[in-house]
Amino acid sequence: MDAVQDEAAGKRARGLDRAFEILDFLRQKRQALKPNEIAAQIGAPRSSVYELVNLLLSNGILEFTGGEGRVYLGRKLYFLGAAYENHFDFTRECEAALEQLADETRETAQFCMLDGNKYTVVRMREGARPFRISTDIGQSVPIPWTASGRLLVAHLSDQDILNFIPPQDFRLPGGEWLEPQTFIAEVRQAEREGLFTFNSIVDSFTHCFAVPVRVEEGHAAATLCLVTPRDDGIANRGRYLDCLKKAAAGLEHAPARPRRG
Amino acid sequence: MDAVQDEAAGKRARGLDRAFEILDFLRQKRQALKPNEIAAQIGAPRSSVYELVNLLLSNGILEFTGGEGRVYLGRKLYFLGAAYENHFDFTRECEAALEQLADETRETAQFCMLDGNKYTVVRMREGARPFRISTDIGQSVPIPWTASGRLLVAHLSDQDILNFIPPQDFRLPGGEWLEPQTFIAEVRQAEREGLFTFNSIVDSFTHCFAVPVRVEEGHAAATLCLVTPRDDGIANRGRYLDCLKKAAAGLEHAPARPRRG
């Protein structure tokens, strides 16, 4: 429920937490690293990291790759992730929805979810424009920086939102401070309207459209987004939103469902 | 390196190992389970399992699903697995190879790897026959039961093979005992010939073809397989093997390579 980890300083960390901290760090870096580098960059004791890395290696959770004793995420994680994907079988419908969006709008279409208390792009279909707009799949981005973020936390109470999002994430990439109350007001607006659009605050040339993909309980488990050049986005606003809503409706008809093994 | 886990009885298990034992168990079961059920079925102390499950839940490694407090693999694992897949980008080429095999042979084609000390089908393309032959993706199968198994351990010494494969895995599904020395002889034969084929020992009506997908170091990191009805397989043996070798060669030209993030 909550995302505590380094509650207080000076305490011993639990092996499990450290282990997943290492895995998350490698995912974020997206490259193989030496145990030493990992220890230094996540601020963990070297001896602990060496011990954990060796444990994870022997379990297939990590693998040697890139030489020089560097390690990266291992095959076992792929298998576990595939099992998740197979259970909550959103992949097929998701690709179809992105395909449809790309066809209809020629813009970059994304399927986004929360990863813990961050936002992340799970799948993407690049647009057909000469200058394509794209982002990195799987990178963790502060929730307040994104249009989708407004929708993905809309099921929480105001207080829960503030508890959920790390305070420093309200500091925007340009350095400006986004007042949490302003953000919450936008969340409530997005909730009422069932959509959120704005000129991206991560860059200066894109406009973002986001609509929720709702599950039975009614909250947004994911979002479908379009990322467009500002002028195109504003010119085609109505049509793009219609496309998004249609695609999202298609996804909701075939919601994440268990599948026989 | 080694696959020790429950080396001796009466010892305390390490949290990390227990945790991944739980994850693997859920993957194998392919369904959400209550912590209590998990504890009972993997033979772990209930209090430990409850503690670990709660930890994993709070990390997003496990998720509540299926009601009644049942848990299954979580979204975080999907993200980590996707990062692995993105780094070792075999997916695209792999799908292409399977597509090609399915087109050329109309038989069920599989891409297989080791998962720890078991064999597993990573990706599959079902054949175009009226009665399709298929297996479950991601299920762990004893290495000696499969044609691919002969190739996947061929880089090990005889002794390492015996250390690597759990002794009980030489007990075939029908109950017969496969003499390890016989298995090793078949491994060496497969290594020399660069292929292995046999009438499946898992069922009574299929013939299996396997060829290695080699990486730089020269050992088989994976295999490509065809699973065919026995008569068809024997009738088309030469052609099928040619198709497999061609597809494997295509995969090796684009070996698992890191990709810029």
Added chain:
DNA sequence: ATCATATGTACAATATAGCGGACAAAAACA
């Protein structure tokens, strides 16, 4: 050559994680 840094290993101290067992509520069953 000397010094500094990066990398991996070894080990002992102690905070604590894993475990067994007690307890209780709920569900299943008779």
Added chain:
DNA sequence: TGTTTTTGTCCGCTATATTGTACATATGAT
């Protein structure tokens, strides 16, 4: 109704996992 099984929580004991420190080697800078 009473009885048994299932499920989840709580708590104290102690084996041990985490950690700081020291050591060893390789690499690079001056």
